[in-house]
Amino acid sequence: MKSKSNGKDFCIFALPGLFCFLAVLIVPFLYGVYLTLTDWNGVSQEKNFTGLKNFAAVMRDGQFWSSLLLTFKYVIFVVVIVNVLAFGIAWLLTRGMKGQNFFRAGFFTPNLIGGIVLGYIWQFVFSRVFVSIGEATGWSMFEASWLSDPGKAFAALVLVSVWQLSGYMILIYVAGFMGLSEDVMEAASIDGAAGLVKLKNIIMPLMMSSITICLFLTLSRAFMVYDVNLSLTGGAPYGTTEMAAMHVYEKAFTSRQFGVGQAEALILFVITACISGLQVYLTKRKEVEA
Amino acid sequence: MAQTQVGGNRKKAGNLLSFLILIAVFIAFMFPFVMVVINSLKQKRDIIKSPFSWLFTIKGLSFDNFVKAFTQMDFLNAFMNSLIVTVSSTVLVTVLASMLAYYIVRHKNKLSQVMFALMVASMIIPFQAIMIPLVSIYGGTLNILNHRLTLIFMHTGFSMAMSVFMFHGFINGNIPIALEEAAYIDGCTHVQTYFGIVFPLLKPIISTMVILNALAFWNDFLLPSLVLTDKKLLTLPLSTYSFYGTYSADYGTIMAGLLLCVIPILVLYVVLQKQIINGVVAGAVK
Numbered sequence: 210m211k212s213k214s215n216g217k218d219f220c221i222f223a224l225p226g227l228f229c230f231l232a233v234l235i236v237p238f239l240y241g242v243y244l245t246l247t248d249w250n251g252v253s254q255e256k257n258f259t260g261l262k263n264f265a266a267v268m269r270d271g272q273f274w275s276s277l278l279l280t281f282k283y284v285i286f287v288v289v290i291v292n293v294l295a296f297g298i299a300w301l302l303t304r305g306m307k308g309q310n311f312f313r314a315g316f317f318t319p320n321l322i323g324g325i326v327l328g329y330i331w332q333f334v335f336s337r338v339f340v341s342i343g344e345a346t347g348w349s350m351f352e353a354s355w356l357s358d359p360g361k362a363f364a365a366l367v368l369v370s371v372w373q374l375s376g377y378m379i380l381i382y383v384a385g386f387m388g389l390s391e392d393v394m395e396a397a398s399i400d401g402a403a404g405l406v407k408l409k410n411i412i413m414p415l416m417m418s419s420i421t422i423c424l425f426l427t428l429s430r431a432f433m434v435y436d437v438n439l440s441l442t443g444g445a446p447y448g449t450t451e452m453a454a455m456h457v458y459e460k461a462f463t464s465r466q467f468g469v470g471q472a473e474a475l476i477l478f479v480i481t482a483c484i485s486g487l488q489v490y491l492t493k494r495k496e497v498e499a
Numbered sequence: 500m501a502q503t504q505v506g507g508n509r510k511k512a513g514n515l516l517s518f519l520i521l522i523a524v525f526i527a528f529m530f531p532f533v534m535v536v537i538n539s540l541k542q543k544r545d546i547i548k549s550p551f552s553w554l555f556t557i558k559g560l561s562f563d564n565f566v567k568a569f570t571q572m573d574f575l576n577a578f579m580n581s582l583i584v585t586v587s588s589t590v591l592v593t594v595l596a597s598m599l600a601y602y603i604v605r606h607k608n609k610l611s612q613v614m615f616a617l618m619v620a621s622m623i624i625p626f627q628a629i630m631i632p633l634v635s636i637y638g639g640t641l642n643i644l645n646h647r648l649t650l651i652f653m654h655t656g657f658s659m660a661m662s663v664f665m666f667h668g669f670i671n672g673n674i675p676i677a678l679e680e681a682a683y684i685d686g687c688t689h690v691q692t693y694f695g696i697v698f699p700l701l702k703p704i705i706s707t708m709v710i711l712n713a714l715a716f717w718n719d720f721l722l723p724s725l726v727l728t729d730k731k732l733l734t735l736p737l738s739t740y741s742f743y744g745t746y747s748a749d750y751g752t753i754m755a756g757l758l759l760c761v762i763p764i765l766v767l768y769v770v771l772q773k774q775i776i777n778g779v780v781a782g783a784v785k
């Protein structure tokens with residue numbers, strides 16, 4: 210393209226997309242940083258500049274820190290279980306089994322459905338189906354609804370998230386296993402590598418790029434969990450299962466403390482970005498070429 | 500000879516075992532869906548008595564729940580809202596993002612490099628870090644919430660960075676500039692060249708991005724819940740949410756309602772299964 214028409218080209222090709230991007234993402238992001246320095250309540254025309262007062266309020270907001278702690282716990286459980294499960298299933302699926310596509314498609318189904326609907330489906334399962342299993346068998350584990358006990362409600366959240374996310378990770382791990390070179394696998398077997406040794410020394414290093422992607426995706430999704438949290442437990446019982454993202458929402462839109470809410474949102478964002486950045490850096494270093 | 504026989508048997512046993520494990524996990528995965536389907540056809544007292552009982556052991560099996568859920572949820576209206584929002588946003592982001600990516604690839608100057616770097620960096624910002632100022636700007640200052648167009652605009656903006664990134668990678672690697680030069684010599688304008696020659700060549704990446712974006716738009720809850728409150732404008736996830744709030748004790752109706760929400764996606768999934776799975780894998784691995 211000639212430089213003469215560069216300006217016109219920019220306006221036709223680049224500007225519309227760029228405008229949407231800036232107006233919806235960048236401007237609110239910057240404005241959000243400014244909001245943390247004001248005492249805006251969401252309604253009044255007036256905003257007073259309050260400096261770092263909101264961040265001091267965040268420090269005192271015990272509920273935020275306990276929700277953050279709970280989110281960490283949740284993230285660890287979800288990331289570990291999802292990846293171990295998905296890795297295992299993908300490994301089983303790629304051992305030359307019939308019906309691989311059918312299984313893969315089935316496992317992926319929960320991913321197609323929005324978190325709100327999934328949460329409600331499971332709410333029914335936990336509060337009705339499991340309880341009736343408990344009544345029929347006398348298993349104390351299912352006697353009362355899981356959702357009415359803080360510890361079990363947390364376990365329920367982890368379970369549903371694992372169920373929702375695994376199918377996606379299975380797809381990625383299956384693609385990774387399919388990409389493993391037959392020659393390398395055969396050479397390893399001839400050299401006497403089998404079972405766990407083969408898994409640890411040959412398969413894992415070669416699968417590292419899939420692992421990087423899956424860890425990143427599960428980490429960022431788990432940190433921002435909201436839909437399932439809202440529809441499955443809604444923070445109940447007594448706010449004991451309220452995750453950080455939900456707390457931010459409540460703080461801003463229910464308590465109408467927009468400045469504090471936004472400050473908490475930014476803190477959550479920085480923590481998430483640092484942890485996922487660190488994870489990508491660490492696992493990328495371990496990637497090898499076949 | 501004997502050794503290979505043993506090895507063969509062991510392998511067979513191993514395969515059988517892994518098949519059984521897979522079946523077990525698969526059944527556990529499908530279990531909630533089965534429960535929804537079974538109970539959507541039953542009446543409330545039967546559901547409370549035994550959510551497990553199979554259909555043929557129950558009297559009073561009926562589609563009443565579906566009729567009730569369909570009308571109470573205003574299903575058709577919500578479905579149409581979701582469809583309008585999803586289709587328009589998907590078309591808009593596909594066209595705008597591909598054009599922007601094309602511009603960035605073909606103009607290697609400072610400005611386009613800065614734009615691209617900004618977009619890639621912005622992909623780590625989660626929606627939660629923006630939602631409060633977003634409501635403050637569009638609800639307070641501009642006062643344009645509660646319009647479908649606002650939601651469509653926002654969907655487009657939020658998926659822009661990821662889409663540009665994907666299109667950029669594809670155009671960079673797969674579209675030879677020689678074709679465009681030939682078109683210019685024949686007297687085509689840039690816009691004609693783009694839509695006549697480049698855009699059709701992007702088909703593989705377009706189908707990937709359409710699938711990824713459309714699924715995300717269709718299922719999104721948090722953004723629409725902040726933008727749309729007018730009952731007439733609610734999308735399917737939103738109307739499910741308010742419907743559940745009103746009828747949460749009416750299990751049969753709820754199950755039927757949830758099933759109604761799931762059916763359109765499942766139908767699409769059955770038809771386009773291969774494309775959807777390939778699209779999702781391609782989107783993640785890039």
